[in-house]
Amino acid sequence: MALQDIVIIGSGGLARQIVGLVEDINDNRATYNLLGFISKDPQDEIDGVPVLGDDDRLASLRAGYVLGVEDPALRRLLAARAEDNGLNPVSLVHPTARVDRRSRPGPGAVIFEGANVVYGARTGWHIIMNLGSIASHDCVIGDFVELTSNATVGARVQVGDDVMMGMSSVILNDLSVGSGATIGAGAVVTRNVEPGECVVGVPARPLRKAARQGGSDDR
Template sequence: MLIIGAKGFAKEILEVLHQLKQLEGLAFYDDVTFDSSNLLFNVLPVLKTEEQVKEHFKKYGNSFSIGIGNPHLRYKLYLKFKNLGGLFCSTISPTAQIGKYDVEIGAGSNILSAAIFSNSVKIGKGCIVYYNVIITHDCIVNDFVELSPNVTLLGNVEIGSYTQIGAGAIILPKVKIGENVIVGAGAVVTKDLPDNCVAVGVPATVIKELEPLNFQ
């Protein structure tokens, strides 16, 4: 497995892989911090170039996951490493509680310890589901969404792609949140939110509009 990134969220993925006993052939990739060590925690290799990535894929297999939190950047890195021949893979903590019926988890999603999914839950590609997140029945979380620690999604919620939900936020039943939305920590979302906005407070209100996404 290759983890893209060698700081912050990459260390969270490392812990999941440690829990899963999947450390053999594990490496990290960081082409930004060139003055950093070539070893993470003095043990795990940190690759710096695309050529090293290609060699790693040949030797250890082409699976990769993204250890960076920003949804927009995660999408761009997904495209880059897919084009290098990588296979986008999920990491799911064995301590997460996943419903046994009608649950889908998309490629490249990272599910951390103590997350709880009910039945009839769909998680898209490249999502982050942090510690102690609760997702109840019939919820849809679209691609490259970040759910911060202690977020709660109640029944029949839908979250649009590239959206970030802050720590401790609660989304009430049947609420639909658009694409490219930032919901502040501790917010309680009681009604639908449009695309491209920032919402905070109890109840959550829109305080800012965001530029639509442009991945060109």
């Protein structure tokens, strides 16, 4: 069976972590041919993976793509560029992750070791679920959301687009989190979170409310 050609857009820490994810998937069942990184990095290769060039190279490729950057605004921009050039998103699921057959991860999902997408959970495009994270039953998670290691979205929770959940943070059942919100590491969310809010602590309290600005261009 022919392997599917893919590229990783970005070359920072997340992108390099995705290389290991692809390798683990292929060790379990040969599936993907990783062509390299799409990146402005001047190196010819990183950890043995070729750097193919910046976004201008997308037009010449016939491959699937995976987003390897974390900032939601930049992820949206890069996804649009890739798709404008005819590339389609690829979802990557680690062999040790559990994705219930009645759940619906969206296109471009990146799901790492030990993550759990439970019965009836639905996610939008390009979600990142890092090590040990959980999307509980019947939750709905928007586009370009990141659950960092051991973050948990409770049952029937509604999470908007572009939300960032810090390590070991928890959103309790039946709550909603507005688009662009940030949940600090270790926070326990016990009430609804407004769009753009940053909440921290146990129980989680607002730290600020402001639209996130574009982060570092980790490409």
